[in-house]
Amino acid sequence: MLTTAQIDTVVSAALAEDAPWGDLTGQVFLPGTAIATVQLTAREDGVLSGLDAFAAAFRLTDPTVEVDPRTADGDRFTAGDVLATVTGPARAVVQAERIALNLTQRLSGVATLTRRFVDAVQGTGARITDTRKTTPGLRALERHAVRCGGGVNHRFSLSDAVMAKDNHLAVLQQQGLDLTGAIHRARAQLGHTTRLEVEVDRIDQIEPVIAGGIDIIMLDNFSLADLARGVEIVAGRAIIEASGTVTLETVGDIARTGVDVISSGALTHSARHLDLGLDMTVIAGV
Structure with missing residues (x-):
């Protein structure tokens, strides 16, 4: 609040x-x-x-x-x-x-x-959430504004949850570390109340990430066809977040692929x- x-x-x-x-x-x-x-x-x-x-x-x-x-x-x-x-x-x-x-x-x-x-995805079950792309110093107020519009909030800061993005995965790959094993090791360091999310940008990354025991998987910049395929592969084993170049014109189609959450930085950076x-x-x- x-x-x-x-x-x-x-x-x-x-x-x-x-x-x-x-x-x-x-x-x-x-x-x-x-x-x-x-x-x-x-x-x-x-x-x-x-x-x-x-x-x-x-x-x-x-x-x-x-x-x-x-x-x-x-x-x-x-x-x-x-x-x-x-x-x-x-x-x-x-x-x-x-x-x-x-x-x-x-x-x-x-x-x-x-x-x-929110109106554009009505009836699909998908929730609209913001990102950390907020005006410096105004995050609390802008996050409140998102809620006023019917959206929900993503993690408030880097301290709230674990969210491994493409840069984190790139470092793992450069060091020759196994993705599934790295997620297991990360999970072992977390308390039971902390959620773990991993971003992927290819279909073939989904299974290794799911096998690591994540809570949320972000499908980043997937095509509509790949989003639908990703929903089938995950099959309820994790919350699915879609992200990347989400606009008012595309958000309805994205929601109809069956994803659970759609995040958009545009809610704050382009308002x-x-x-x-x-x-x-x-x-x-x-």
Whole structure:
């Protein structure tokens, strides 16, 4: 779950970057007594994510600012919907608005793209998951956004699970080590709660990897025909993950091969910011 500490760490750093000594423009143009009300408004359809980060930007700037959410993370919305209302000292509202908006636009973009992937595989049983191709420093928030869009999360970091990829296997081969035996040795060093996944890029690697006693096998950049063949070979002996050049146009066909999980870095690295706006509705107390 996304924690307040994770949110505040990211938002505090962003606020410090944007206004290290305060908002000079707001100080010279806006009276200290001015109270502003703004609305977070959708300018296109989408799925909301980042509302807590949105609120944190104002709270950390001035705790007297009030944020009234009109919807929740994970909800779909349409263009024109008011997603939240913010009221507080005008200087604080204007100072925090760009950080609040940047994060909400970014995270809602990830959630919206994820929902499109999830919708594309509906009825197949395949689950959509993210990868470690996240924005440095924003992984916890972007992973939350994937969940808001109906996806699931892969390992959070290199410390969470064992995942041997092509580079690991290449080193084994160069040293003349047997693949099945190497997996057995790796398994012997792990606790019983730690999962072990191995990536393969050829059909002939599947049986030696399965024989090593893995939990998950990743079929990387397989053709649709080879994915279907791989599902037959594995025959339920491990969870099957498909990965590599997964797009909205291809994900449905990949899911119909019978794989269990489809991972796509595009959910985070290729999501565009959603078009949301903060519109001033009232300014009083000048």
